[in-house]
Amino acid sequence: MHYPLLDGVPGPPTITAGDLRAGRRCEFDLLVEADVRLGRREAVPSTPDAVRDRFGAAGRKWEAQVTERLTHEHDDGVRDARGLDSEATLRLLTDPSVRLVHQAAVRADRFTGRADHLVRDDDGRWIVAETKLARSAHAHALTQVAAYAEALLEAEVDVAPFVRLHLGDGSVVDTALEDVAQDLAIVRSRVLEVLETHLREGVPVAWGDPRWRACLRCDACRAELAASGDVGLVAGVSSYRRRLLLQAGVPTASALAQRTDPVEGVEPEDLAVMSAQARLQLVEPTPQAPLAFEVHTPAVLPEPSPGDVFFDFEGDPMWRDDFDDDPGLEYLFGCLTTDEGERFTPFWAHDRAAERRALVDFVDWVAQRRRRWPGMHVYHYARYEQSALTRLASRHDVYRDEVAALIADEVLVDLYAVVRSSVRVGSPSYSIKRLEPLYMGADLRDPDGVTGGGESIVEYQRYREAVTRGDAAGAAERLTDLREYNEYDCLSTLRLRDWLLDHAA
Structure with missing residues (x-):
């Protein structure tokens, strides 16, 4: 965003595609950034995130590949508008010899941006196109490219009646501009309304102001949540529910724990669940009880079998090779069994x-284990394993019916669903790693090792880099770390299953 100075006073803001995205995601973060630009506050420190950095690098690499391919297709009718302003770019578009423009500056009333690609079609119209690493056309991507198209229309450029996205799976998606126009108008109007209202008030944005949506996940939100003991720290309190609670005078987890009066817009049973969750999260941990919990409904679990498997995938969502436009690789199917003592069986895949x-x-x-133990089950945590197996069977066109049967016959058991239906724990997150103090005891994972799915993605990238440079020892060390991380997740799934049998029966 940019606030032009009018007689030394900030004037109406000019927004960008980034502001549209921020406004859709988190209005509080949008206003914090506005305050930084207006000199009203210091910037919020950014939390280091190796996965986010890697996604950013992968996105830039993918954009460069698409740019190179489009350039090759259009030969000498290509221009790079990097460094040109919007007026110079518009003059470029009037040149009949130009067929493709990269990084085209666009400007409209209260909006500015730079489109990845403008492609002239056979009818002389300009197709506005963006490159995205995602595999599907997300709402923000469509809003962004539509904003560029409308800016060019405002400048009386002959624009195609559709916008285009080059997606990370190699597909090209065209969407009618009229199908996106209403969403763009709503988002743009709201962002401008929020920024203009905030500018008029002349003071920094206040955390907890119910007028502004807060995502509860960005750096700005997390800093305020932690500092204030905010009600948004309570598991199950969504951004929408938080706004209702704020409007009812329930700003903190402590206030929610004590709340007995109704809250408009929240069902009484939902309020009771959130209040109980808040009370658990306020319990101070002790060595004897590191994580508070309560069983609210008996858990429904299959009878244990000697053939049971405790299963966890490791995958790299950004993997791709030169012969496959479909990104992502499930590189480790990790399985722990107990029929011959605890035994870990890995199925590796590096291409x-x-x-x-x-x-x-x-x-x-x-299938072999099912023949020996017909009552065996495959336990996992959350739905990823089921979804990934289904996707893999479709990707490789193999064992579609067999995978579907494993799901239909309820051989796959999602312990996350069991936990959420039977137990409340004193944690703002129900990830399996946050539950481990309940049942891992002295075997809690090493905080210095690979401890999360995001870290495993980065670690696998380091393995691939070691392979590329011929560092066999380094590659082997990375795989050992990944194996140990996955084996621990499988062991954690086993211990959680046993804990549920003991405590939530």
């Missing part, structure tokens, strides 16, 4: 062909 073999081997291995 697409190996991924297919790993899927086939895993499904065959499970």
Whole structure:
């Protein structure tokens, strides 16, 4: 955003595609950034995030690849408008020899930006296109490219009646501009309204102001949540529910824990659940009880079988090779069994062909165990494993029916669903790593090792880099770390299953 100075006073803001995205995601963060630009406060320190950095690098690499491909397709009719302002870019578009413009500056009333690609079609119209690493056309991406198209229309450029996205899976998606126009108008109007209202008030944005949506996840929100003991720290309190609670005078987790009066817009049973969750989260941990919990409904679990499997995937969502436009690789199918003592069985896959073999081997291995132990189950935590197996069967066109049968026959058991339906714990997150103080005891994971899914993505990238430079020892060390991390997740799933049997029966 940019606030032009009018007689030394900030005037109406000019917004960007980034502001549209921020306004859709988190209005509080948008206003914090506005305050920084207006000199009203210091910037919020950014939390280091290696995964976010890697996604950013992958996105820039993908944009460069699309740019190179489009340039090759259009030969000498290509211009790079990087460094040109919007007026110079408009003059470029009037040149009939120009067929493709990269990084085109666009400007309209209260909006400015730079479109990735403008492509002239056979009818002389300009197709506005953006490159996105995502595999589907997200709402913000469509809003962004539509904003560029409308800015060019305002400048009387002959624009195609649709906008285009080059997605990370290699697909090209065209969407009618009229199908996006209403969403763009709503988002743009709201962002301008929020910024103009805030500018008129002349003071920094206040945390907890119910007028502004807060995502509860960005750096700005997390800093305020922690500092204030905010009600948004309570598991199950969404951004929408938080606004209702704020309007009812319930700003903190402590206030929610004590709340007995109704809250408009919140069902009484939902309020009771959130209040109980808040009370648990306020319990101070002790060595004897590191995490408070309560069983509210008996857990429904299958009878244990000697053939049971405790399963966890490791995947790299940004993996791709030169022969496959479909990104992402499930590089480790980790399985822990107990019929011969605790035994870890990994199915590794470092390329697409190996991924297919790993899927086939895993499904065959499970089928063999089912023949020996018909009552066995495959336990996992959250829905990712089921979704990934279904996606892999479709990707490789193999064992579709067998995977579907594992799901239909309820061989796969999601312990996350069991936890949420039976137990409340004193944690703002129900990730399996936050539950481990309940049941891992002295075996809690090493904080210096690979401890999260995001870290495993980065660690696998380091493995691939070591392979590329011929560092066999470094590559082996990375794989050992990843194996140990995955094996621990499988062990955690086993211990959680046993804990649920003991405590939530």
